[in-house]
Amino acid sequence: MSDPRRSSRGGAAYRDPVVTENAATDDARQALAAGARPRRFGAWYVAEHRFRVMRSYGQTILVTGFGEPLIYLYAMGVGLATLVDQNLGLEAQGVGYLVYVAPALLCSAALTTATIEFSYPVLLGYKWNPTFSGMHAGPISPGQIVDGLVISVVVRLAATVAIYFGFMLLFGAVPSPTGWLAIVIATLTGMAFGTLLMAYASTIRDDTGQLAMVERLIVLPLTLFSGTFFPLSELPWFLQWIGWISPLWHGTELARVATFGYPEPIWLSVVHVVVLVTMAVAGWAWSRRIAARRLAS
Amino acid sequence: MPQPVISAVDLVKRYGDVAAVDGLSFEVAAGESFGLLGPNGAGKSTTMRMIGAVSTRTGGELSILGLDPDRNGPDIRSQLGVVPQADNLDTELRVRENLLVYGRYFGLPRKVVAERADELLAFAQLEDKGDAKVDALSGGMKRRLTIARGLINDPRILLLDEPTTGLDPQARHILWDRLFRLKEQGKTLVLTTHYMDEAEQLCDRLIVVDHGRIMAEGTPAELIRRYSSREVLELRFGSDRNEEVARALEGSGDRVEVLPDRILVYTADGEAELERIVDAGLHPRTSLVRRSSLEDVFLRLTGRSLIE
Numbered sequence: 001m002s003d004p005r006r007s008s009r010g011g012a013a014y015r016d017p018v019v020t021e022n023a024a025t026d027d028a029r030q031a032l033a034a035g036a037r038p039r040r041f042g043a044w045y046v047a048e049h050r051f052r053v054m055r056s057y058g059q060t061i062l063v064t065g066f067g068e069p070l071i072y073l074y075a076m077g078v079g080l081a082t083l084v085d086q087n088l089g090l091e092a093q094g095v096g097y098l099v100y101v102a103p104a105l106l107c108s109a110a111l112t113t114a115t116i117e118f119s120y121p122v123l124l125g126y127k128w129n130p131t132f133s134g135m136h137a138g139p140i141s142p143g144q145i146v147d148g149l150v151i152s153v154v155v156r157l158a159a160t161v162a163i164y165f166g167f168m169l170l171f172g173a174v175p176s177p178t179g180w181l182a183i184v185i186a187t188l189t190g191m192a193f194g195t196l197l198m199a200y201a202s203t204i205r206d207d208t209g210q211l212a213m214v215e216r217l218i219v220l221p222l223t224l225f226s227g228t229f230f231p232l233s234e235l236p237w238f239l240q241w242i243g244w245i246s247p248l249w250h251g252t253e254l255a256r257v258a259t260f261g262y263p264e265p266i267w268l269s270v271v272h273v274v275v276l277v278t279m280a281v282a283g284w285a286w287s288r289r290i291a292a293r294r295l296a297s
Numbered sequence: 298m299p300q301p302v303i304s305a306v307d308l309v310k311r312y313g314d315v316a317a318v319d320g321l322s323f324e325v326a327a328g329e330s331f332g333l334l335g336p337n338g339a340g341k342s343t344t345m346r347m348i349g350a351v352s353t354r355t356g357g358e359l360s361i362l363g364l365d366p367d368r369n370g371p372d373i374r375s376q377l378g379v380v381p382q383a384d385n386l387d388t389e390l391r392v393r394e395n396l397l398v399y400g401r402y403f404g405l406p407r408k409v410v411a412e413r414a415d416e417l418l419a420f421a422q423l424e425d426k427g428d429a430k431v432d433a434l435s436g437g438m439k440r441r442l443t444i445a446r447g448l449i450n451d452p453r454i455l456l457l458d459e460p461t462t463g464l465d466p467q468a469r470h471i472l473w474d475r476l477f478r479l480k481e482q483g484k485t486l487v488l489t490t491h492y493m494d495e496a497e498q499l500c501d502r503l504i505v506v507d508h509g510r511i512m513a514e515g516t517p518a519e520l521i522r523r524y525s526s527r528e529v530l531e532l533r534f535g536s537d538r539n540e541e542v543a544r545a546l547e548g549s550g551d552r553v554e555v556l557p558d559r560i561l562v563y564t565a566d567g568e569a570e571l572e573r574i575v576d577a578g579l580h581p582r583t584s585l586v587r588r589s590s591l592e593d594v595f596l597r598l599t600g601r602s603l604i605e
Contacts (some may be wrong), residue, residue: 037404
C-alpha cells in the first residue's frame with residue numbers, strides 16, 4: 001500500500017481508503033445507482049442496437065427470409081424430388097424426398113444466417129467500426145456485448161426459421177405433429193456453429209480474408225456432406241467423420257425425427273442435443289473470454 | 298474540502314517490460330478542467346483508459362468517484378462521458394440514432410434519451426443533420442457528434458482524448474467553444490492533448506507527462522512562470538548558421554535553446570534583447586517576439602519539442 005501523502009498535491013486531503021471500500025460517498029452512491037440498470041440489462045441494450053442495425057438492411061432480411069425457402073423447397077423438394085423419388089426408392093421409408101430434404105434445408109438456412117450474423121458484424125464491431133469499444137466505454141461489459149449479440153441472433157434465427165417452417169407446411173413437408181420442434185432445433189443448430197464462428201471472428205486482428213475462407217472451406221462443405229441432400233451412409237467411410245463433427249448433421253437428423261419420425265435410436269437423438277448444446281455454449285463462453293481480453297487490454 | 302472525483306496514487310501500467318505509465322499521482326476536483334499534456338507515446342491515452350475504467354492498472358491506487366475501477370467498472374463508466382481519440386461512431390446508423398442507441402446503453406428511458414438527443418444535437422450544432430449518415434459528416438462534425446454522444450448520460454466527468462487532433466483550425470475553434478461552454482456549466486473535464494494552445498485555453502490545471510511520468514504540475518500560467526521567461530525571442534539565421542551564431546548568443550537572456558530551424562532566447566523583454574543582439578552585429582533573417590507558452594515549458598522540462 002503506498003503512502004497517500006506522496007500525492008503531487010502534497011497536503012490535499014485524501015479520503016480514507018475504507019470509505020472507498022464501502023462506497024460511502026455521495027458520488028459513489030450515485031454511480032452505483034446509475035450502474036444498476038446497465039449491469040442487469042446491458043445485454044438487452046446491445047441486442048437493441050443490433051436490431052436497429054438489422055433494420056438498416058431489413059429489406060434484404062425480408063427478401064431472403066421469404067425468397068430462400070420458396071426457391072429451395074421448390075427446387076430441391078419438388079424439382080429434384082421427381083428424379084430422386086423414382087430412383088432411390090425413398091418411398092420405402094414411407095416419405096418422399098421433399099419431406100426428407102426439407103428439415104435439412106431448414107437447418108442449413110439457420111446455419112447460413114448464423115454465419116452472416118456472427119462473422120462480419122463481429123469483425124466490424126471490434127475492428128472496422130469499433131462500436132464494441134464504444135459500448136464498453138459506457139457501462140456495458142465485454143460479456144454483455146457477446147450476450148447481446150447472441151440474443152439478437154437467436155431472435156433473428158428463430159424468425160427466419162419460423163418463416164421457413166411456414167413454407168414447409170405449405171409444401172406439405174411436415175407430416176408429424178411434433179414438426180414445430182424443428183424450429184427450435186434449427187435455431188440451436190445455427191447457434192452451435194454461429195457462436196464458435198463468433199469466437200473465431202473475435203480473434204481476427206488483421207483481416208486477410210479469413211471469413212471468406214471459412215465460408216468456402218467450412219460452411220459449404222458442411223452443407224454438402226452433413227447428410228443434408230443424401231444420408232451420411234452414402235458417403236465413403238473416410239468422409240463420414242465430417243457428419244459427426246458437423247452441427248448441421250446433428251441438427252438435421254434431429255429435425256427429421258421431429259418432422260417425420262425419422263427412425264433413429266433414442267440415444268442418438270440425445271447425442272445430437274448434447275453435441276449442439278455443448279457447441280453453442282462452448283462458443284458462447286469462448287467468445288466472452290476473448291471479448292474480455294480484447295476490450296480490456 | 299470536497300472529495301476529488303479522480304484520485305491516482307503511483308498509478309502504473311506495464312505492457313510486458315515496458316511501463317507506459319510509470320507512477321502518476323494526481324487528483325481532479327469536481328468541476329475542474331484537468332489536462333494531461335505530453336508528446337505522443339507519453340502514456341496519456343493509457344492513463345485515460347485507466348481513468349475510463351476500461352484498462353486495469355498494473356500498480357498503484359486509483360479511485361474514480363470514490364470507487365475502484367477494477368471492481369466497479371460499469372458503475373463508474375455509467376457516470377463518464379468518453380470522447381476517444383479515434384471516432385467510433387456507428388456508421389451503420391444515422392446521426393440521431395447514434396445518440397439514441399448510446400443513451401440506451403446507460404439504461405435511460407427512451408423518452409429521456411430522445412429529449413436529450415435533440416438538446417445535444419442543438420448543442421453540437423448538428424440540428425439539421427439528425428437524419429444524415431455519419432460518413433457524410435466532416436471531421437469536425439463527427440467530433441462534435443462524439444462529444445454529444447459522450448454527454449447523453451449527463452456524465453459527472455467528460456474524458457476527452459486528443460479532442461481536436463486532425464481537425465482544421467476553424468473546426469478546432471468551434472470545438473473549443475463547445476468545450477468551454479461545458480466548463481462554464483461546471484462539468485468536470487479531463488483531456489489529453491499535445492497542443493499547448495489547447496491546454497492553455499481549456500485547462501485550469503495540468504500535468505506535463507513524458508515517458509509515463511509527471512514532469513510538472515500546475516496551472517498553465519504557473520508552469521510558464523516557473524519554467525519559462527515572460528517572453529521568447531525567436532531568431533532564424535538559416536539552418537546552416539544557427540549553431541555558429543548560438544555560441545555568440547550564449548549569455549543572452551535567461552537561457553538560449555537551439556532548435557534545428559531556429560534559436561529561442563528566453564527573456565523578460567524580447568524587444569530589448571533583440572536590440573542588444575542586433576547591436577552586437579548579429580543580423581537574424583527573421584525575428585519574432587512572443588509570449589512564453591506551454592511548448593516552451595515542455596522544451597525546458599524534456600529538452601524536446603512536443604510535436605516532432
